[in-house]
Amino acid sequence: MKKQIFQAESERVGVLGQSPTVSIDAERITFQDIRDHLTGPVLSVAFHIILFSILATFFISNEKETEDMVEIEAVVIVLPLESKVDKVEIPNPPDIPDNKTTDRDNYQDKDYSSPQPDIKFVPNDQPPGQEGDKMDDNFNFKQIDIADIGKFLPKNKVSSIPKPGPYIGRLPGRIKDILITQDAMGTDDNLIIALKWLKEHQNADGSWGDENSRKPALTGLATLAFLGRGIEIGDSNFGGTLIKALKKLIEFGNNTAANGVINGDGNGYCHPIVAYALSEAFSLTKISHLEEVMNRMTTVMVQGQNKYGSYNYRYRNIPEEKTGEPRCDLSYAGWNFQALKAAFTAGSNAPGIENALERSINAIQKIHSGADGSFTYGAAKGGTGSISMTSVGTLCLQLLNAGRSPEAVKGLKWIENSNGGKFMNCGWKDNSGSPWALYTWYYQTQAIFQGGGGKGDPWNKWNDKFLKGALVKEQERDGHWSSPYEKYGSRNGQGHGEGTGSVFKDSSLDLNIYSTSMCCLMLEVYYRYLATYKVASIEEKKRTNPMGEEIMMIE
Numbered sequence: 001m002k003k004q005i006f007q008a009e010s011e012r013v014g015v016l017g018q019s020p021t022v023s024i025d026a027e028r029i030t031f032q033d034i035r036d037h038l039t040g041p042v043l044s045v046a047f048h049i050i051l052f053s054i055l056a057t058f059f060i061s062n063e064k065e066t067e068d069m070v071e072i073e074a075v076v077i078v079l080p081l082e083s084k085v086d087k088v089e090i091p092n093p094p095d096i097p098d099n100k101t102t103d104r105d106n107y108q109d110k111d112y113s114s115p116q117p118d119i120k121f122v123p124n125d126q127p128p129g130q131e132g133d134k135m136d137d138n139f140n141f142k143q144i145d146i147a148d149i150g151k152f153l154p155k156n157k158v159s160s161i162p163k164p165g166p167y168i169g170r171l172p173g174r175i176k177d178i179l180i181t182q183d184a185m186g187t188d189d190n191l192i193i194a195l196k197w198l199k200e201h202q203n204a205d206g207s208w209g210d211e212n213s214r215k216p217a218l219t220g221l222a223t224l225a226f227l228g229r230g231i232e233i234g235d236s237n238f239g240g241t242l243i244k245a246l247k248k249l250i251e252f253g254n255n256t257a258a259n260g261v262i263n264g265d266g267n268g269y270c271h272p273i274v275a276y277a278l279s280e281a282f283s284l285t286k287i288s289h290l291e292e293v294m295n296r297m298t299t300v301m302v303q304g305q306n307k308y309g310s311y312n313y314r315y316r317n318i319p320e321e322k323t324g325e326p327r328c329d330l331s332y333a334g335w336n337f338q339a340l341k342a343a344f345t346a347g348s349n350a351p352g353i354e355n356a357l358e359r360s361i362n363a364i365q366k367i368h369s370g371a372d373g374s375f376t377y378g379a380a381k382g383g384t385g386s387i388s389m390t391s392v393g394t395l396c397l398q399l400l401n402a403g404r405s406p407e408a409v410k411g412l413k414w415i416e417n418s419n420g421g422k423f424m425n426c427g428w429k430d431n432s433g434s435p436w437a438l439y440t441w442y443y444q445t446q447a448i449f450q451g452g453g454g455k456g457d458p459w460n461k462w463n464d465k466f467l468k469g470a471l472v473k474e475q476e477r478d479g480h481w482s483s484p485y486e487k488y489g490s491r492n493g494q495g496h497g498e499g500t501g502s503v504f505k506d507s508s509l510d511l512n513i514y515s516t517s518m519c520c521l522m523l524e525v526y527y528r529y530l531a532t533y534k535v536a537s538i539e540e541k542k543r544t545n546p547m548g549e550e551i552m553m554i555e
Contacts, residue, residue: 195226198241268313279294330377364396481518
């Protein structure tokens with residue numbers, strides 16, 4: 001501004017400085033004219049010339065000064081000072097167009113009592129088959145703003161997601177980088193629109209599903225899908241959905257039978273699935289309301305292990321009449337193994353949890369390991385397993401730090417090569433006769449990813465043909481998934497399978513919630529659990545860095 005003013009003054013002086021020269025010249029001409037007897041006419045002409053010159057000089061100077069002053073005034077107007085800041089509110093989530101595209105980059109950076117028996121959520125390969133403290137009840141979830149969400153944030157934490165640990169891949173910015181590395185950026189659009197569909201189909205009380213007996217397990221699976229994408233409770237799109245889901249999961253966890261098993265489906269799959277979701281949620285949010293329920297539910301799982309380290313429905317370990325031994329069910333055990341791992345990672349103080357993890361590894365390797373490298377539903381006894389159970393056994397060993405054991409290595413090779421590589425065929429129509437294709441692919445996808453570290457020919461083939469191929473192709477326009485069994489198959493396997501004529505009787509909504517949640521978890525495989533991460537032992541977890549954060553163990 002000063003520079004502009006000085007320039008204007010300089011220009012004024014320069015123009016005015018020419019006037020004396022004109023006057024001197026005029027005087028010389030007048031003197032000569034006098035001598036030539038032309039004094040009168042020349043004086044008149046000279047006078048008018050000088051007068052007009054002076055007037056022109058003032059006119060030019062004023063015009064320039066005015067121009068400079070306008071420029072200076074414009075600077076003041078363009079750069080105002082704000083005296084106060086408006087109240088910050090979370091904006092409404094943007095509408096996602098029908099073509100399933102999202103503003104992925106902006107989203108990432110700124111960034112769910114009438115039990116019905118025998119309803120399960122995992123296959124058993126033996127027909128007929130598968131499958132606290134309360135938060136403030138007056139909390140208004142309909143209009144969540146920063147102040148309300150702050151009540152649920154951990155103290156002295158800017159972000160609710162910790163930096164170290166198995167969840168580091170879910171941090172903002174990391175997801176994009178990982179997806180670029182895997183050439184899978186497009187899958188995030190499919191994932192976001194699927195989460196939007198789940199959000200739109202959440203019940204008012206925070207649960208998911210129609211059938212009461214299925215609600216705990218469906219709510220647990222849907223919640224895991226949101227957590228798997230790194231959604232935080234302060235997220236402008238899905239934060240309210242997640243908070244409602246966590247509140248409902250706490251309610252489910254407090255609604256238990258006398259033995260501590262939560263009420264839900266007849267065979268008790270809801271217990272480990274809800275515990276799994278609560279444990280991940282506590283790791284990612286540190287909300288104190290979650291911890292007590294997590295520890296109580298985890299204690300039930302630890303105490304519910306049989307003497308071999310495996311599990312039976314609802315933790316019933318009474319010896320069977322024929323064998324005199326407790327029943328061992330790898331399909332049911334798989335959810336418990338995952339939940340135990342998540343609880344341990346969250347720092348659960350359930351007595352005996354570390355020993356339970358060791359016993360889990362022993363059960364997979366000694367009880368469920370088949371002679372040909374596969375894993376079996378029940379006690380193997382030299383038998384051969386199935387693709388679904390082999391995927392369960394292999395993944396759980398990987399998650400429990402035994403991914404390099406001979407059993408895990410053989411299991412992975414069995415998945416990739418058995419029957420001439422038949423099980424690497426992931427087309428939906430080709431698997432329309434498979435009652436539990438999605439369940440199998442949930443475990444299989446993770447096992448292949450973990451086994452190869454997200455690299456290698458088997459993973460690249462699965463990534464290209466399934467995740468980036470068949471899976472995204474079969475997503476419905478509104479964002480949900482059905483199942484191969486329902487969409488192209490018989491829909492009914494005598495009560496067995498992922499169909500409305502079987503496990504999900506008369507409820508396409510429940511089937512779609514289950515299917516969509518499972519497919520979301522598959523699409524999150526790239527970053528949900530990093531392939532290089534392993535669970536530290538209790539002694540290892542005592543070692544922390546100067547910032548007090550847990551050390552990540554790299555194999």
